[in-house]
Ligand SMILES: Nc1nc2c(c(=O)[nH]1)N[C@H]1C(S)=C(S)[C@@H](COP(=O)(O)O)O[C@H]1N2
């Protein structure tokens with residue numbers, strides 16, 4: 395990359411792994427980082443899920459599923475809770491410092507489109523209808539970092555059972571929260587096509603690995619993780635796992651996504667983790683574990699090839 399900017403001394407190497415932002419608007423990004431630094435001096439730095447809205451705490455911790463407990467070493471909880479991507483709040487990783495005004499209850503979720511039984515209900519009610527379990531998954535961000543965390547949640551296929559999609563439904567579209575008064579990033583970065591939106595093929599959405607996450611580390615999701623519920627698709631880059639979902643829509647045509655709208659060549663709809671397919675601006679061959687700093691080889695489908703390769707004709 396050409397040396398377009400002079401880096402200040404506090405610019406840690408890991409700050410560089412924020413390439414989307416840098417590409418979209420480097421100048422705004424730099425200003426934002428500066429502001430975030432200034433604000434953080436006085437702001438509360440509570441990072442723990444203990445701050446999650448108490449309406450979601452019923453039943454925690456939920457039992458870990460034996461089928462999804464591969465025995466990997468978990469990423470340190472504090473590191474995972476203080477190193478997040480959630481651009482509605484900030485373009486920097488210290489999202490936890492910017493979420494105190496975020497109200498996650500009550501939380502209306504609208505599930506509709508091409509379905510027999512559309513429903514609009516509160517997140518707490520939706521969660522009360524399902525059985526929660528804990529699963530240990532890897533998460534790989536397109537920026538080149540990774541973590542291994544215990545999510546609590548339920549399979550997305552439970553939602554499909556509830557609303558009964560019509561045969562014409564071939565894709566699922568997710569829309570996430572847009573609350574400008576509570577989400578400073580929306581106001582600071584108006585050039586992005588808010589609200590954040592994502593999509594999956596129906597067979598991807600129905601895959602048993604696809605999870606609606608409601609908790610992490612044995613507690614309800616802290617705000618920075620996308621409370622009160624978010625989607626987790628562990629074999630795709632992290633941006634395919636939308637946070638703080640408010641709308642789930644079953645549709646016929648492949649929906650656009652937030653990142654595809656911004657830079658289609660770099661963030662295509664499918665976006666399966668693949669060490670052999672470089673991002674146009676960097677290699678995807680390896681990844682950095684966010685707590686240990688270990689650099690490890692990236693695996694095809696993020697290590698889930700045995701479960702998902704058949705979705706892609708492999
Ligand atoms: N609504 C919303 N969802 C989002 C994002 C975002 O900015 N907004 N960032 C995505 C990206 S790029 C990643 S890597 C993961 C990060 O999840 P984590 O912070 O729980 O590790 O969330 C994804 N979901």
Ligand SMILES: [Mo]
Pocket residue numbers: 479534535536537631632633
């Ligand atoms: Mo990401």
